[in-house]
Structure formats: structure tokens, C-alpha cells
Amino acid sequence: MVKSELTRLAYDGSVFKIEFYVIPSGRALTEEWLNSLSPDYQKKFAVLFVRLGDHGKIWNEQKFKHLEGSKQLFEFKADSGRILCFFFHGKRVILTHGFFKKGAKTPKGEIEKAHLIKEDFERRIKL
Secondary structure, eight states: OOOOOOEEEEEEOSSOEEEEEOOTTSOOHHHHHHHTSOHHHHHHHHHHHHHHHHHSOOOOTTTEEEOTTSSSOEEEEETTEEEEEEEETTTEEEEEEEEEOOSSSOOHHHHHHHHHHHHHHHHHHTO
16 A cells, blocks of 8 residues: 655745645635735745744744643734644644634634644654
8 A cells, every 4th residue: 555645845944844734635715715815825834834934933923822721732824814733753744724714713613623644644644
């Protein structure tokens, strides 16, 4: 059995590698979502990836923060756009998916989706 690609590189920083999670069909949902956005939005997220990748920490919680009550999920924030992620061994940050936040809190469904992706990634990496 051939092992399918689990991630695709988004940014290779000096501290962290930022990677798109790839579903078993070969699609990277975060990458597709980002590509559907305006160039201005894409640039905002690219700046955040470079910041975390090269410096290891984004201190501004208006741009990056831990999702309280989650199993070690974090979110990149650009205006109402969000990309959820988690940290993995080897200084890797895995991007799960992106969406636009409409209310005051990150929807539970989006957090659950990220948890499922994280569990799938961890299961597939052990194969």
C-alpha cells in the first residue's frame, strides 16, 4: 500500500514548518480556501505564517491564539477569516481548514472539524 501525502508545505520557516493538511483524496482544503480569497486576504495570512514560522510566537492574540476548551488547537486570525491549526512533533504546524467567523465565538462545529482532522492526521501518520 502506498502512503498518501499527509501535508503540503505552506511555509518553511527557521523555527516552524507551516503545512497544509491533505485529505486522503489528495486535496488540501485550507490551501483551496486560501486560493479562493482575494490577494489582500492571502497576503494577511502569508504574513502570519512567516511571522510564526520564522519567530516561533505571535504575541498578538488578535492575530493568533489558543482556542480555549480545545485539545491544543490554535487559530490564525485575519479580520473575520480564520485558519485552525495544531502543533506537531518536529516543529510542524498543521493547518486544518479555513472559514469566515460570523459571530463572537469560533463555532463549535469548526472546532470539532479541526479535532477530527487532527485525529485523522495522527492516525494516518502512524500507518
